[in-house]
Every structure is written in C-alpha cells, then in structure tokens.
Amino acid sequence: SQELEQSPQSLIVQEGKNLTINCTSSKTLYGLYWYKQKYGEGLIFLMMLQKGGEEKSHEKITAKLDEKKQQSSLHITASQPSHAGIYLCGADAAGRRALTFGSGTRLQVQP
Amino acid sequence: EPEVTQTPSHQVTQMGQEVILRCVPISNHLYFYWYRQILGQKVEFLVSFYNNEISEKSEIFDDQFSVERPDGSNFTLKIRSTKLEDSAMYFCASSVGWETQYFGPGTRLLVL
Numbered sequence: 001s002q003e004l005e006q007s008p009q010s011l012i013v014q015e016g017k018n019l020t021i022n023c024t025s026s027k028t029l030y031g032l033y034w035y036k037q038k039y040g041e042g043l044i045f046l047m048m049l050q051k052g053g054e055e056k057s058h059e060k061i062t063a064k065l066d067e068k069k070q071q072s073s074l075h076i077t078a079s080q081p082s083h084a085g086i087y088l089c090g091a092d093a094a095g096r097r098a099l100t101f102g103s104g105t106r107l108q109v110q111p
Numbered sequence: 112e113p114e115v116t117q118t119p120s121h122q123v124t125q126m127g128q129e130v131i132l133r134c135v136p137i138s139n140h141l142y143f144y145w146y147r148q149i150l151g152q153k154v155e156f157l158v159s160f161y162n163n164e165i166s167e168k169s170e171i172f173d174d175q176f177s178v179e180r181p182d183g184s185n186f187t188l189k190i191r192s193t194k195l196e197d198s199a200m201y202f203c204a205s206s207v208g209w210e211t212q213y214f215g216p217g218t219r220l221l222v223l
Binding site: 042045 | 115219
C-alpha cells in the first residue's frame with residue numbers, strides 16, 4: 001500500500017518568512033492533493049497535481065510535483081498568521097478513489 | 112460557495128450504542144466518502160459510495176459500519192454497536208467525478 005511521508009512534522013516561522021513542506025511517496029503518485037486543516041476542523045482543499053513537473057500557485061502558495069512523481073513540495077512565500085494550520089498531502093492510486101494521507105505538517109507563524 | 116455539511120458536530124455515546132452520522136454532500140456531486148481521524152493520527156479512508164452502492168472500502172469498514180443515501184440529499188454513516196476505539200473525528204467528502212474531494216467540517220464522536 002502507498003505511504004506518504006511529510007517533513008518537517010512541525011514548523012515555526014516568523015511572519016514574512018518563506019517556508020517549504022515536503023511530501024514523499026513510497027510509490028509513483030497518480031494524483032497528489034494538498035489540504036489545510038485547522039486543529040479539530042475539516043480539510044480545506046488547496047491544490048491538486050497530476051503531471052510530473054507540474055506546478056500550481058494560488059495566492060502565496062505554490063505546489064510542485066517532481067518529474068518522477070514521487071515527491072511534492074508546498075512553498076509559502078511571505079508567510080502570514082493566516083497560514084497557520086496543519087498541511088496534509090493526500091494521494092490516490094490509479095483506479096482507486098480512496099485517498100491516503102500523510103501525517104501532516106503543523107505550521108505556526110509568529111507575528 | 113457550495114460546501115459539504117455534517118451533523119451533529121459532536122456526538123457522545125455509550126459503548127454498544129448505535130450512532131448515525133449525517134452528511135449533506137455538494138448538490139451536483141456524484142461520489143461520496145467517509146474518512147475518520149483518530150486523535151493525533153492520520154486521516155484514514157473508510158468507504159466510497161457511487162450510484163447507490165459501495166464502490167470501495169477499507170479494512171476498517173467492517174460489518175459494524177454501513178452507509179446509506181436515504182434520499183436525494185443526505186448521506187449517512189451508521190455504526191451499529193460502538194466501541195471505545197471508534198472515538199474519532201469522522202469526515203464526509205464528496206466529488207463530482209474522479210476529481211478533487213471536498214470535505215465537510217467533521218463530526219467528533221466520543222464513545223464512553
């Protein structure tokens with residue numbers, strides 16, 4: 001079965017700093033999804049990547065999927081307190097809809 | 112913006128009791144899902160549902176669990192006889208097709 005490993009597990013940054021979160025898969029990724037979760041709340045969809053080398057941006061968040069489709073990164077530019085939360089990567093396997101999730105990266109942004 | 116809704120937000124029950132968790136998926140979505148997240152652990156897939164039948168389920172989804180779409184809007188998860196280890200946050204999700212799954216806010220279930 002597919003395993004997703006996220007790093008770092010937690011991150012504390014000063015407001016305005018850039019940061020990167022990584023998600024590494026044990027198998028080739030079919031679809032890779034980034035979600036944000038506030039503690040004890042639901043998952044908010046951020047971005048989906050499918051093609052090797054693909055890069056998507058929304059506001060100050062950029063996600064990339066490497067060429068071999070086994071790793072994705074999420075980059076936040078000029079972080080703000082509103083970026084704080086838990087970032088989860090999720091993946092589905094070919095022919096399956098079940099998402100497998102990583103353990104999450106807890107981000108704190110200090111004003 | 113359309114969103115997935117879930118009720119109740121919190122549920123406390125005694126071990127052995129039946130619980131029903133309710134979800135209203137986004138209206139034009141055709142695929143429905145349940146996931147759970149035990150405190151401090153990963154989000155885990157339970158079941159997916161399409162065209163009024165289960166299309167996929169995990170090993171967690173045993174005979175104690177069932178899903179139903181009783182009408183055109185609701186999607187329910189029933190746990191027949193709850194156990195302590197069923198305590199978790201349960202998330203409903205929906206998607207149009209083989210695309211992005213949109214999650215609800217969750218129901219926090221506590222089994223005593």
